[in-house]
Amino acid sequence: MKLTLPQAKTLQQIANIVSAQLVGDSALGDTPIYNVATIETAGPGSITFLANDKYKQYLATTRASAVILKEQYAALSPVNALVTSNPRLSLAKLLQFCNPDVVSTQIHPSAVIAESAKIGSNVRIGPGVVVGEECAVGDNTVLHANVTLYPRVKLGKGCLVHSGAVVGSDGFGFAVDNDGSWVKLPHMGGVQIGNNVEIGSNTTIDRGLLDNTCIGNNVIIDNLVQIAHNVTIGNSTAIAGCVGIAGSTTIGSGCLIGGAANISGHINICDGVQITGASSVHNSITKPGVYSSGLPARENSMWRRNVVRFMSLDAMAKRLRKVEKSLETS
Amino acid sequence: MKLTLPQAKTLQQIANIVSAQLVGDSALGDTPIYNVATIETAGPGSITFLANDKYKQYLATTRASAVILKEQYAALSPVNALVTSNPRLSLAKLLQFCNPDVVSTQIHPSAVIAESAKIGSNVRIGPGVVVGEECAVGDNTVLHANVTLYPRVKLGKGCLVHSGAVVGSDGFGFAVDNDGSWVKLPHMGGVQIGNNVEIGSNTTIDRGLLDNTCIGNNVIIDNLVQIAHNVTIGNSTAIAGCVGIAGSTTIGSGCLIGGAANISGHINICDGVQITGASSVHNSITKPGVYSSGLPARENSMWRRNVVRFMSLDAMAKRLRKVEKSLETS
Amino acid sequence: MKLTLPQAKTLQQIANIVSAQLVGDSALGDTPIYNVATIETAGPGSITFLANDKYKQYLATTRASAVILKEQYAALSPVNALVTSNPRLSLAKLLQFCNPDVVSTQIHPSAVIAESAKIGSNVRIGPGVVVGEECAVGDNTVLHANVTLYPRVKLGKGCLVHSGAVVGSDGFGFAVDNDGSWVKLPHMGGVQIGNNVEIGSNTTIDRGLLDNTCIGNNVIIDNLVQIAHNVTIGNSTAIAGCVGIAGSTTIGSGCLIGGAANISGHINICDGVQITGASSVHNSITKPGVYSSGLPARENSMWRRNVVRFMSLDAMAKRLRKVEKSLETS
Numbered sequence: 001m002k003l004t005l006p007q008a009k010t011l012q013q014i015a016n017i018v019s020a021q022l023v024g025d026s027a028l029g030d031t032p033i034y035n036v037a038t039i040e041t042a043g044p045g046s047i048t049f050l051a052n053d054k055y056k057q058y059l060a061t062t063r064a065s066a067v068i069l070k071e072q073y074a075a076l077s078p079v080n081a082l083v084t085s086n087p088r089l090s091l092a093k094l095l096q097f098c099n100p101d102v103v104s105t106q107i108h109p110s111a112v113i114a115e116s117a118k119i120g121s122n123v124r125i126g127p128g129v130v131v132g133e134e135c136a137v138g139d140n141t142v143l144h145a146n147v148t149l150y151p152r153v154k155l156g157k158g159c160l161v162h163s164g165a166v167v168g169s170d171g172f173g174f175a176v177d178n179d180g181s182w183v184k185l186p187h188m189g190g191v192q193i194g195n196n197v198e199i200g201s202n203t204t205i206d207r208g209l210l211d212n213t214c215i216g217n218n219v220i221i222d223n224l225v226q227i228a229h230n231v232t233i234g235n236s237t238a239i240a241g242c243v244g245i246a247g248s249t250t251i252g253s254g255c256l257i258g259g260a261a262n263i264s265g266h267i268n269i270c271d272g273v274q275i276t277g278a279s280s281v282h283n284s285i286t287k288p289g290v291y292s293s294g295l296p297a298r299e300n301s302m303w304r305r306n307v308v309r310f311m312s313l314d315a316m317a318k319r320l321r322k323v324e325k326s327l328e329t330s
Numbered sequence: 331m332k333l334t335l336p337q338a339k340t341l342q343q344i345a346n347i348v349s350a351q352l353v354g355d356s357a358l359g360d361t362p363i364y365n366v367a368t369i370e371t372a373g374p375g376s377i378t379f380l381a382n383d384k385y386k387q388y389l390a391t392t393r394a395s396a397v398i399l400k401e402q403y404a405a406l407s408p409v410n411a412l413v414t415s416n417p418r419l420s421l422a423k424l425l426q427f428c429n430p431d432v433v434s435t436q437i438h439p440s441a442v443i444a445e446s447a448k449i450g451s452n453v454r455i456g457p458g459v460v461v462g463e464e465c466a467v468g469d470n471t472v473l474h475a476n477v478t479l480y481p482r483v484k485l486g487k488g489c490l491v492h493s494g495a496v497v498g499s500d501g502f503g504f505a506v507d508n509d510g511s512w513v514k515l516p517h518m519g520g521v522q523i524g525n526n527v528e529i530g531s532n533t534t535i536d537r538g539l540l541d542n543t544c545i546g547n548n549v550i551i552d553n554l555v556q557i558a559h560n561v562t563i564g565n566s567t568a569i570a571g572c573v574g575i576a577g578s579t580t581i582g583s584g585c586l587i588g589g590a591a592n593i594s595g596h597i598n599i600c601d602g603v604q605i606t607g608a609s610s611v612h613n614s615i616t617k618p619g620v621y622s623s624g625l626p627a628r629e630n631s632m633w634r635r636n637v638v639r640f641m642s643l644d645a646m647a648k649r650l651r652k653v654e655k656s657l658e659t660s
Numbered sequence: 661m662k663l664t665l666p667q668a669k670t671l672q673q674i675a676n677i678v679s680a681q682l683v684g685d686s687a688l689g690d691t692p693i694y695n696v697a698t699i700e701t702a703g704p705g706s707i708t709f710l711a712n713d714k715y716k717q718y719l720a721t722t723r724a725s726a727v728i729l730k731e732q733y734a735a736l737s738p739v740n741a742l743v744t745s746n747p748r749l750s751l752a753k754l755l756q757f758c759n760p761d762v763v764s765t766q767i768h769p770s771a772v773i774a775e776s777a778k779i780g781s782n783v784r785i786g787p788g789v790v791v792g793e794e795c796a797v798g799d800n801t802v803l804h805a806n807v808t809l810y811p812r813v814k815l816g817k818g819c820l821v822h823s824g825a826v827v828g829s830d831g832f833g834f835a836v837d838n839d840g841s842w843v844k845l846p847h848m849g850g851v852q853i854g855n856n857v858e859i860g861s862n863t864t865i866d867r868g869l870l871d872n873t874c875i876g877n878n879v880i881i882d883n884l885v886q887i888a889h890n891v892t893i894g895n896s897t898a899i900a901g902c903v904g905i906a907g908s909t910t911i912g913s914g915c916l917i918g919g920a921a922n923i924s925g926h927i928n929i930c931d932g933v934q935i936t937g938a939s940s941v942h943n944s945i946t947k948p949g950v951y952s953s954g955l956p957a958r959e960n961s962m963w964r965r966n967v968v969r970f971m972s973l974d975a976m977a978k979r980l981r982k983v984e985k986s987l988e989t990s
Contacts, residue, residue, distance in 0.1 A: 001848075001849055001850075001868075001870050001871045001872065002870075003848045009346060009536065012482075015667070024386060024748045027459070028375065030783065032603075036848075036870060037870060038722070038869075038870050038871055039872065040507055041870075048903075051835075052926075054926055055919035060544040067383075073495055085837070086835065086838075087921065088808065088835035088836070088845070089835035089836065089837060089838075089843055090835075092834070092835040092843045092844060092845045092846075093843075093844060095845055095848060095869075096844070096846055096847040098846070099846040099848065108772070108850045110440070110529060110770070110772060111524070112438070112440060112457040112475070124729055126790065127384040127772040127790045128458050128772070128788050128790060128806070128808075130456065130457045130458060130475040130476065130493075133497065135849060138757050139566045142806070144810075145772070145790040146458070146476055146788065146790065146808050146824075146826075147805055148474070148476050148493040148494060148496075148531075149459075149475075159832075160844075161806040162826065162830065163790075163806060163810070163826040163827040163829055164494055164532065164806075164824055164862065164864070166476075166492065166493040166494045166531040166553075167491040169335075169493055169553065170490075170492065170531065171530040171531065172550070172552040172553070172570065173417075174422070174550055174568070175381075175417060175418035175419035175421065175422040176418070176419065177417065177422075177837040178419075180418075181418055181548045181551050181566055182526075182528075182548055182566060182568065183422040183423075184422060184426070184490075185418070185421060185422045185783060186422075186425040186426055186428070186429040187332055187426055188331075188425060188428065188429065190331075190335045193339055196841075197545065198830075198844065200829065200832065200864070201808075201826040201829040201864040201866075202494065202528070202532050202554075202862050202864050202884075203370075204494070204531040204533075204553040204554055204571075204825065205780075206530050207555065208365060208369050208435060209331045209368075210331050210332075210333055210367060210371075210626070211368055211371065216842045217599070218842055220832070222832040222833070222841050222886075222888075223826075223864040223866065223886045223888075224532075224554060224862075224864055224884060224904070225884045226552075226554045226571040226572050226589075227573065228552075228553075229395045236840060236841055236842060238675065238834070238842065239768055239906050240832065240904070240906070241832065241864075241886040242437070242572070242886050242889060242922065244554070244571050244572035244590045244682075246570070246571070246587050246589055246607075246680070254840065259886075259906055259922060259924075260574065260904050260922035262589060262590040262607060262608050264589075264607060266382075269727055272474075275627060276630065277906075277922060277924060277942075278922050278940040279627040279941065280590070280607065280608040280624045280625060280626055280627060281627045281764055282607075282626040282627070283626065289629060289630070290357065290629070290630035290631075290636070290652075291627040291629060291630060291633075292627055292628065292629065292630045292633040293625040293626055293633065294940045294942075295625070295637060295640070295940060295943045295953040295955070296940055296942040296943065296951055296953055297374075297935060297939040297940060297942070297943070297953040298951065298952065298953065299949060299950070300949070300950035300951060300952045301950075302641075303952040303953060304952070305643075305644040305958070306641065306643040306644050306810050307955060308640075308644070308727070309644050309646070309647045309790075310638060310640070310643060310966060310970065311958060311962075312964065313643075313965075313966040313969040313970060313973075314965035314966050314968070316646075316647055316969070316976075317969045319650060319654065319978060320650060320976060320979060320983070323415070323650070323654060323657060323983055324979065324983060326657055327983060327987075333690065339983065372750045413839070421937065422682075428747040439771070439983070440807070442768070442770060442787040442810055444786070458788050458806065460786065460788060460805040460806065460823075462982060463666040474759070476824075477786070478788075478804070478805045478806050478824060478861075480804075480823070489789065494824055494862065496806075496823040496861040496862055496883075498805070499822040499823055499860065499861040499883065500820075500822065500858075500985070501819055502860065502882040502883070502900065503747065504880055504898070504899065505711075505748035505749035505750075506746070506748070507749060508746075508747065508749075510896060511856075511878045511896055512856075512880050512896060512898065513749055513752040513753075514749070514751045514752060514756070514820075514858065515751060515755055516756055516758070516759040517751075518663045518696075518755060518758065518759065519661055520661075532824065532862050532884075534860070534861040534862050534883040534884055534901075536861075536883065536973050538661075539698075539755075540661050540662075540663055540696060540698050540701075541661045541698055541699060541701065542661065554862075555885060556883045556901040556902050556919075558883075558884075558885045558901060558970035566912040566984075572902070574884070574919050574920050574935075576871045576900070576901070576919055592902065592919060592920040592937060592938050594919075594937060596712075605957060609957040610785055610920070610938040610955060610956055610957060611956070611957045612937075612954075612955045612956040612957070613817075615957065619762045619959060619960070620931060620959070620960035620961075621957040621958065621960060621963075622957055622958065622964070623955040623956055623957040623958065623963060623965040625967060625970070626967070626973060632971075632974075635973075635974035636970060636971065636972075636973040636974050638974070639973040639976070640970065640972050640973060640978045643973075646980060647978060648981060649788065649984065653980070653983055653987060654985060656987055657987075
């Protein structure tokens with residue numbers, strides 16, 4: 001697909017928009033650019049980008065008028081190059097230029113906004129959205145269709161909440177009665193969310209029991225993520241799709257939580273931790289670094305043989321110890 | 331956060347509400363209590379609680395007027411103690427006192443209720459809720475905003491369904507046609523849900539093929555749980571977030587299914603089984619107890635070395651056997 | 661439960677509807693059939709089926725008037741048999757006969773359809789559905805209550821989208837700014853979905869960055885599945901519940917992705933691959949076959965012992981190598 005620019009720009013104007021350096025003959029700066037396209041599909045009049053090394057194979061044959069890329073690839077480009085140390089950031093700037101923000105508050109008539117909710121300026125609220133009592137929605141925040149905010153959810157400025165997300169539902173907390181039945185702990189806290197937070201489609205974030213569930217600034221959360229009651233998440237942490245975080249856990253700033261990972265309750269994860277996809281975190285982590293427990297799929301018959309052995313790994317370790325002892329004493 | 335009581339109560343009145351024993355000078359019973367707070371944030375006029383041993387470190391320094399706790403901690407409390415064998419149950423009673431139930435049916439005008447649906451008394455139905463034909467919603471049940479009940483879903487009394495939950499969608503059942511394409515099996519059963527069941531946000535429960543999917547009484551289900559067609563779940567079973575249960579599986583009463591666990595189809599899990607978080611259950615379980623398969627995350631470089639070895643575990647076991655044989659014959 | 665037929669049919673008429681062979685005395689063809697029921701619950705006047713070998717134990721005692729089954733079971737049937745090589749397909753035909761499609765477009769008045777959206781004929785759109793600008797919904801497609809289609813989502817003919825599904829939300833793509841904060845990449849592509857695709861409740865499918873996310877024909881997707889930006893899925897692939905597929909991954913045709921599996925981004929899975937439940941796919945797969953990494957739950961105390969050993973598996977392998985060397989040199 002080609003994304004047409006709001007109006008044609010010269011290559012030099014594009015370089016300015018994306019904070020990149022036009023390499024080569026300065027006369028090239030007048031080349032007109034009409035659209036943005038991926039490196040495989042771009043044609044004359046397109047600006048494209050090499051933001052992921054996995055796609056460098058396409059550079060030699062691109063038909064774009066120009067490519068945004070790192071300096072190391074500039075010499076390999078068959079077409080004009082816009083050089084930057086961060087092509088992905090340049091691409092973000094270019095797409096944001098193509099997609100200007102709304103400039104006034106727009107609330108769809110089918111949205112249900114409680115009387116006591118405070119709605120900032122330049123807010124966009126889609127159809128079917130529900131905003132509960134005592135909620136706050138900061139300036140420039142967008143709530144897409146069918147988002148539900150329970151009472152006492154405070155969203156900062158510049159947030160983006162995708163469709164079907166539910167923020168502020170009751171935490172999953174119960175007492176056990178004498179007859180073994182569950183007795184509900186009514187959750188009376190709220191949810192406090194910082195500025196520039198993105199929340200994915202059908203993601204769920206529960207309210208706290210008495211205190212708030214807290215999400216810092218610039219946190220990005222993908223689709224179908226579950227964040228339980230009284231969780232705290234530090235600034236600029238990224239949480240990929242299908243992650244579950246159990247109650248009262250604290251996650252630091254600048255963490256990367258890979259897709260489908262799950263994190264137990266009542267633990268602390270320090271700043272700067274990366275959890276790789278599908279890992280299970282059972283214990284607190286006090287040192288920045290990369291942590292994993294996911295196992296990669298292999299051909300099933302081989303996998304099954306290894307699983308059978310895993311199920312007697314303790315016995316195997318004891319047998320090895322016995323062999324070692326026998327050799328020590330022989 | 332401090333949760334203000336509907337009206338100030340004396341400590342003795344609180345003791346009565348929460349079925350606990352006021353320990354110490356009976357004159358203390360007149361101490362006025364204005365709010366509930368966590369043990370770290372409570373101040374004078376607050377009642378707090380020690381319901382999870384992980385927080386006992388905060389007891390010595392709490393500034394609350396009184397603490398609900400177990401007898402074993404009473405002597406360590408620097409402030410008045412309300413002693414009970416089940417502080418979590420006392421807390422539930424206290425919060426329920428602060429959060430009285432609605433006393434008449436309230437149906438939001440944007441909810442869409444089918445003509446043939448039966449709605450009990452004191453039912454609360456939020457904005458955007460859809461209740462299909464031949465549904466039943468029992469007395470005192472709450473459907474939060476944007477819940478969808480497909481036709482033929484029967485909910486008992488005192489249930490609580492959180493936003494975005496979908497109950498009664500088609501089971502994932504298909505036949506394979508001669509050309510290899512999928513042919514839909516229309517699902518004609520319904521969903522039968524008992525009394526006092528809680529269903530979390532964006533959880534999905536499918537209808538049965540011909541018979542009903544059945545959820546017992548007092549079952550509690552967290553957010554983003556998937557319960558497939560024709561599953562049966564016994565009374566008072568708890569299912570934490572992000573769990574998936576495949577079709578036609580039966581789970582007994584009093585089971586605890588940990589977060590992000592997944593359970594295969596067409597199997598039976600007996601009463602009293604606990605599945606720890608992120609475990610995969612492939613086979614029927616016939617004996618109560620705790621079952622696991624989740625692996626805890628470790629530092630990535632160490633993890634990767636062990637995974638490489640796992641991939642040749644069968645070969646390793648054979649090598650060990652060979653070593654053992656060589657020692658036996660030497 | 662017994663599902664009553666729209667009108668009573670003779671056994672021979674049922675045989676014709678389901679493309680099966682009535683075995684036995686041709687006079688049996690006049691037997692009246694009033695309803696469909698499972699093999700355990702069927703009674704006189706019921707047609708039932710044996711479509712899963714796990715239920716063959718119920719055949720000898722069924723009280724149905726007739727059973728749809730494979731030839732190999734015909735001799736074991738105590739009642740009239742309708743023989744077919746594919747009983748599940750016959751069942752699908754029978755249930756589709758009981759559940760005729762709608763014959764005119766029905767759009768619920770609470771649905772919000774953008775002006776530029778194109779809606780085909782015989783389309784059914786439920787309450788609370790949102791269809792964005794430049795969307796297309798093909799003939800005979802059904803959008804159940806509270807589905808959200810973002811702008812530029814194209815759905816083919818005969819699709820079925822269950823409640824709470826969100827199609828076309830932004831991909832989870834960000835650049836990192838110089839200060840370490842996340843900068844959003846606006847996603848400008850769309851989602852292209854083929855014919856006869858089923859999408860489960862609360863499933864999420866993101867739009868592409870510039871190109872489309874593409875789902876082929878006859879793809880079936882269960883509940884709570886996450887499909888990220890720029891994913892491509894081939895024809896007739898089946899994806900069970902709770903699966904997550906990361907961005908820019910390509911999955912071939914005729915694949916079976918088991919429940920709770922997760923698939924990394926930027927990889928290719930060829931046609932005819934089966935991923936068993938709860939497996940993690942980290943790398944491209946170039947050969948059809950069955951692939952796995954899920955571990956089955958075992959009794960917890962045994963499991964924990966084996967996990968401890970797993971955490972030193974690399975050391976164990978080195979110790980085994982040392983033992984082998986010592987024996988080689990002795």
